[in-house]
Amino acid sequence: MITRILVAEDEEIMRITVLDHLRNQGWQVDEATNGTEALALVKKNRYDLVISDIRMPGIDGEQLLAEVKLLAPRTEVILMTAHGNTDAAVHCLRKGAADYILKPFDLDDLTFRVQRLLNILAIKARCVSLESCCGQRHPLIGSSAPMQRLLSLISQVTQTDSTVLIHGESGTGKELVAAAIHYESRREDKPYIRVNCAAIPAGLMESELFGHEKGAFTGADQLSIGKFELADQGTILLDEVGDMPLALQVKLLRVLQEQEIERVGGKAPIKIDVRVLCATTKNLAEEVRKGTFREDLYYRLQVIPIVVPTLRERKDDIVELTNFFLEKFGEERGLTFTLTRDASQAIKNYPFPGNIRELRNILERMTVLAPAPEVQIWDLPIEIRGIKEETVEKGDVNLAAAVAAAERKCIREALVKTSGNKTEAAEMLGISRKNLWEKMKQYQT
Numbered sequence: 001m002i003t004r005i006l007v008a009e010d011e012e013i014m015r016i017t018v019l020d021h022l023r024n025q026g027w028q029v030d031e032a033t034n035g036t037e038a039l040a041l042v043k044k045n046r047y048d049l050v051i052s053d054i055r056m057p058g059i060d061g062e063q064l065l066a067e068v069k070l071l072a073p074r075t076e077v078i079l080m081t082a083h084g085n086t087d088a089a090v091h092c093l094r095k096g097a098a099d100y101i102l103k104p105f106d107l108d109d110l111t112f113r114v115q116r117l118l119n120i121l122a123i124k125a126r127c128v129s130l131e132s133c134c135g136q137r138h139p140l141i142g143s144s145a146p147m148q149r150l151l152s153l154i155s156q157v158t159q160t161d162s163t164v165l166i167h168g169e170s171g172t173g174k175e176l177v178a179a180a181i182h183y184e185s186r187r188e189d190k191p192y193i194r195v196n197c198a199a200i201p202a203g204l205m206e207s208e209l210f211g212h213e214k215g216a217f218t219g220a221d222q223l224s225i226g227k228f229e230l231a232d233q234g235t236i237l238l239d240e241v242g243d244m245p246l247a248l249q250v251k252l253l254r255v256l257q258e259q260e261i262e263r264v265g266g267k268a269p270i271k272i273d274v275r276v277l278c279a280t281t282k283n284l285a286e287e288v289r290k291g292t293f294r295e296d297l298y299y300r301l302q303v304i305p306i307v308v309p310t311l312r313e314r315k316d317d318i319v320e321l322t323n324f325f326l327e328k329f330g331e332e333r334g335l336t337f338t339l340t341r342d343a344s345q346a347i348k349n350y351p352f353p354g355n356i357r358e359l360r361n362i363l364e365r366m367t368v369l370a371p372a373p374e375v376q377i378w379d380l381p382i383e384i385r386g387i388k389e390e391t392v393e394k395g396d397v398n399l400a401a402a403v404a405a406a407e408r409k410c411i412r413e414a415l416v417k418t419s420g421n422k423t424e425a426a427e428m429l430g431i432s433r434k435n436l437w438e439k440m441k442q443y444q445t
């Protein structure tokens with residue numbers, strides 16, 4: 001995203017010199033000829049940085065700093081001051097200024113300080129995102145038709161700032177879709193914050209989302225910045241938005257319309273620039289009918305609706321996903337896992353009610369517990385093995401085929417019961433280990 005800076009300086013030559021120099025660095029720079037003008041601009045726009053003279057007629061640099069910290073706490077302030085006024089500058093550092101610079105100064109020194117500050121802001125943004133979304137940044141696997149439609153929709157919405165409502169069954173990858181939208185958008189190097197509305201007690205949600213001032217309520221012994229403010233300039237994911245209490249839904253609607261938030265116990269609204277993504281497993285239209293979700297908010301959220309397909313609707317992706325997870329978990333253990341034909345077939349045939357999360361968990365468990373890197377059918381959980389009765393087809397009276405089917409069934413069951421231990425299975429079946437091995441080869445079990 002483009003860095004936006006405001007320069008407040010009453011002395012014309014100084015102002016123009018600083019402006020030109022900063023603009024030449026590729027930053028978007030606005031100017032204010034005094035503190036009052038600067039304040040009006042801070043109320044209207046969203047700046048990464050305000051560079052202000054300390055001594056100005058009317059509202060001076062110190063007052064401007066205090067207002068900026070109140071109205072736009074994420075905006076940093078660098079103050080400029082003449083030699084001999086260092087005390088005032090140091091005082092401003094205590095009040096929250098990021099830096100000060102003594103006039104006359106070298107323009108390269110100014111660039112250096114601005115760049116250093118912007119680097120720190122970028123690192124902060126990344127840390128905040130990492131904390132909030134650890135592990136949510138891996139590629140979306142799948143090349144089936146429904147997946148291709150999903151990927152193309154994602155790439156379209158990354159071009160905009162519109163609110164997106166992501167709907168899908170549990171474990172289909174809604175969070176991954178949200179992360180993909182953020183990291184492919186122009187906000188990628190700004191914070192990405194995820195809030196799980198289902199996990200926060202209703203009474204604490206307002207303060208969690210919008211923050212609170214010191215003393216706003218019993219126990220609020222210090223100022224707390226809410227998730228929306230943390231996400232400023234970036235993206236917020238309101239996960240399980242269907243679980244948001246009605247009282248807070250009204251406030252969310254206002255935030256979306258006004259692009260400003262108010263901390264609990266706050267004195268003034270704070271301008272924010274946050275892209276909102278929502279995810280839900282609930283059918284929100286149904287919730288609207290039941291009266292548990294506001295209709296106006298529902299329409300405001302689903303400017304762009306995205307439905308994440310279930311794994312059942314994209315069975316073609318199962319193999320690709322399986323290989324992806326086997327490789328990933330194998331890498332962690334320094335092994336290369338492969339599936340036997342039977343094991344792979346059983347996975348493909350399984351309906352996956354828990355979607356990709358279930359597939360992922362099964363494969364992870366398997367790679368930990370499987371005795372060898374070649375995963376056999378009996379290494380799979382019982383519901384996936386799906387061993388069907390090996391029935392003799394109607395009208396088929398071939399004794400050899402019937403015996404073979406029965407033999408195969410018994411062998412598989414013995415192997416399942418002994419978790420693939422051939423010595424124990426052979427014992428259970430009353431045959432030698434060699435005989436079992438030959439029959440397994442014959443029946444491709």
Ligand SMILES: Nc1ncnc2c1ncn2[C@@H]1O[C@H](COP(=O)(O)OP(=O)(O)OP(=O)(O)O)[C@@H](O)[C@H]1O
Nearest residue numbers: 139140141169170171172173174175176281356357
């Ligand atoms: N297309 C995909 N490619 C690779 N991994 C995926 C894909 N979709 C989902 N996953 C993985 O599946 C798991 C579940 O995904 P995610 O948490 O995004 O689902 P969800 O829809 O948010 O589920 P819930 O509704 O339960 O919160 C995660 O481990 C995720 O990394």
Ligand SMILES: [Mg+2]
Nearest residue numbers: 174175239279
């Ligand atoms: Mg989720």
